[in-house]
Amino acid sequence: MADIPTQADTTASGEPVIEVNDVWKRFGSLEVLKGISLAVGRGETLVIIGASGCGKSVLLKHIIGLLRPDSGSVVFDRQEISTMPKMQLAQVRRRFGMVFQGAALFDSFSVKENVAFGLRRHTDYSEEKMSAVVAEKLRLVGLVGLEQKMPGELSGGMKKRVGIARAIALEPEVLLYDEPTTGLDPIMADVINELILRVQKSQNATSVVVTHDMQSAYKVATRIAMLHDGRIIEVGSPEEIQNTHNPTVSQFIRGEAGDLIDTALG
Amino acid sequence: MVTVLGSTIENLISLIRGAGRFSRFSGSAVAGAFVERPKRRVILPLMMQIGLQSVPVILATGAFVGMVLAVQIYGQLHRMGAESLSGAIINYSIVAELGPVLAAVILAGRIGGAMAAELGTMKVTEQIDALRTLGADPVNYLVTPRFLACLVLVPMLTLYSDAIGIIGGYIMSVKYFHVSEFFYWHQTKMFIENWDLMVGMVKSIYFGGAIGLICCYKGFQAKQGAEGVGRATTNAFVASFVAILVGNFFMSLFFRSLYTFLYE
Ligand SMILES: Nc1ncnc2c1ncn2[C@@H]1O[C@H](COP(=O)(O)OP(=O)(O)OP(=O)(O)O)[C@@H](O)[C@H]1O
Numbered sequence: 001m002a003d004i005p006t007q008a009d010t011t012a013s014g015e016p017v018i019e020v021n022d023v024w025k026r027f028g029s030l031e032v033l034k035g036i037s038l039a040v041g042r043g044e045t046l047v048i049i050g051a052s053g054c055g056k057s058v059l060l061k062h063i064i065g066l067l068r069p070d071s072g073s074v075v076f077d078r079q080e081i082s083t084m085p086k087m088q089l090a091q092v093r094r095r096f097g098m099v100f101q102g103a104a105l106f107d108s109f110s111v112k113e114n115v116a117f118g119l120r121r122h123t124d125y126s127e128e129k130m131s132a133v134v135a136e137k138l139r140l141v142g143l144v145g146l147e148q149k150m151p152g153e154l155s156g157g158m159k160k161r162v163g164i165a166r167a168i169a170l171e172p173e174v175l176l177y178d179e180p181t182t183g184l185d186p187i188m189a190d191v192i193n194e195l196i197l198r199v200q201k202s203q204n205a206t207s208v209v210v211t212h213d214m215q216s217a218y219k220v221a222t223r224i225a226m227l228h229d230g231r232i233i234e235v236g237s238p239e240e241i242q243n244t245h246n247p248t249v250s251q252f253i254r255g256e257a258g259d260l261i262d263t264a265l266g
Numbered sequence: 267m268v269t270v271l272g273s274t275i276e277n278l279i280s281l282i283r284g285a286g287r288f289s290r291f292s293g294s295a296v297a298g299a300f301v302e303r304p305k306r307r308v309i310l311p312l313m314m315q316i317g318l319q320s321v322p323v324i325l326a327t328g329a330f331v332g333m334v335l336a337v338q339i340y341g342q343l344h345r346m347g348a349e350s351l352s353g354a355i356i357n358y359s360i361v362a363e364l365g366p367v368l369a370a371v372i373l374a375g376r377i378g379g380a381m382a383a384e385l386g387t388m389k390v391t392e393q394i395d396a397l398r399t400l401g402a403d404p405v406n407y408l409v410t411p412r413f414l415a416c417l418v419l420v421p422m423l424t425l426y427s428d429a430i431g432i433i434g435g436y437i438m439s440v441k442y443f444h445v446s447e448f449f450y451w452h453q454t455k456m457f458i459e460n461w462d463l464m465v466g467m468v469k470s471i472y473f474g475g476a477i478g479l480i481c482c483y484k485g486f487q488a489k490q491g492a493e494g495v496g497r498a499t500t501n502a503f504v505a506s507f508v509a510i511l512v513g514n515f516f517m518s519l520f521f522r523s524l525y526t527f528l529y530e
Pocket residue numbers: 027030032050051052053054055056057058059101
């Protein structure tokens with residue numbers, strides 16, 4: 001990863017695949033994103049950290065066009081996602097995979113049909129090939145032989161992993177992970193970290209990972225960006241973030257409440 | 267005064283916005299039937315599920331509608347000494363007026379409520395977003411088949427309900443109140459035309475479409491949480507109920523005028 005230089009502004013090195021330009025978004029009276037600019041280079045893994053409720057999931061949904069910005073733009077591979085018509089957007093999304101925070105498995109489909117959903121829509125694989133691909137993806141997330149289970153029969157962590165298998169099934173160029181390791185035991189969390197790295201290497205995939213799990217962040221990140229109060233307040237390599245001088249960032253990554261309480265109490 | 271006016275205007279604007287959203291939603295659901303015709307694999311299980319489940323309740327309501335109409339109408343006509351007309355009036359109500367309306371109301375609760383809850387749950391658990399990311403259009407994929415199923419099922423179930431209602435009305439009138447069987451059917455045949463049957467069917471096709479679109483729309487509009495899903499379900503039922511009653515009134519009026527125009 002040393003060949004990818006890092007910098008502490010909001011522009012990625014090399015050719016950016018995803019560009020978020022001054023995006024603003026409000027829900028009713030709640031201003032969630034207040035001018036976010038961010039670029040993600042090809043093959044890079046950008047980790048987004050930030051407090052609960054600060055808008056990380058909202059930002060991720062802007063990147064894949066599930067939400068449209070009030071102002072500003074999102075550009076993917078030189079095409080503007082934020083204003084793209086529905087039909088075209090559906091085509092572009094073929095190149096994305098998204099892991100939802102709550103897994104978002106289809107309740108009425110088996111694990112196999114969940115993982116195969118994108119394959120059925122976008123490929124004409126034979127039933128055999130389909131089963132083989134599904135089995136392979138389930139193996140990668142440590143869920144061998146669970147094809148016929150229904151989502152209701154799975155634990156939270158298992159659902160999350162099926163969600164990951166579904167997102168990587170089509171081997172997309174860009175993967176968006178919303179808290180992929182939350183709710184997993186430490187060993188399984190590390191399996192997922194390894195998986196994120198492996199997907200990135202083997203497919204040269206570009207990844208954006210939202211997480212609270214700093215261990216995971218340090219392990220998978222090319223760069224880490226911190227979202228705070230609707231803005232990106234710092235971007236840098238894991239080392240740079242670890243040695244930050246920004247008190248908000250430093251507090252967050254160490255998980256310290258002490259200072260915050262002191263400042264709050266004056 | 268100014269604030270009252272202001273909030274009225276605001277309400278009016280949000281009402282118009284809502285109507286716009288609903289029209290666009292309905293438009294793409296209907297267009298979906300042509301763009302990407304739902305597969306039989308999707309639509310048949312759906313119809314089995316919502317259709318079969320509704321048969322018992324629709325038969326029960328149909329029977330009671332027929333019987334209660336018999337009680338009321340016989341009572342009135344008996345005082346006027348015109349019991350022999352009861353067949354015509356009961357059966358007219360069943361096929362063209364009360365029958366389709368009540369069947370639709372029951373089905374709005376049964377089918378519509380279930381659809382709104384199902385889609386609402388999919389909305390709040392981000393399954394609808396997940397469909398989008400996997401390249402499926404949620405309206406085509408979820409709403410179009412449900413809309414088509416309702417369009418077919420509601421009239422079909424209404425026919426069941428009508429049939430059992432006619433039997434119920436007959437049993438009460440002829441067996442219980444001892445109206446002459448001959449006159450009961452004779453008057454029915456004299457006064458009920460294919461036109462009335464057609465009106466009833468057209469109404470229930472409209473009711474079916476309205477239930478399908480409104481309930482799916484409300485499901486899609488569900489706000490976060492279990493509470494959001496509950497509210498969406500209630501809203502779906504209330505809105506369907508209003509659409510059924512208001513639609514029924516205008517269709518009755520319209521068909522009445524059309525009939526006069528064509529035949530009188
Ligand atoms: N569709 C929506 N409608 C209204 N408000 C929303 C919507 N989506 C998100 N919000 C609000 O935007 C804010 C940011 O939400 P978001 O889900 O992005 O937080 P987050 O950073 O992902 O938090 P967490 O780490 O807890 O997942 C929250 O206050 C949330 O209530």
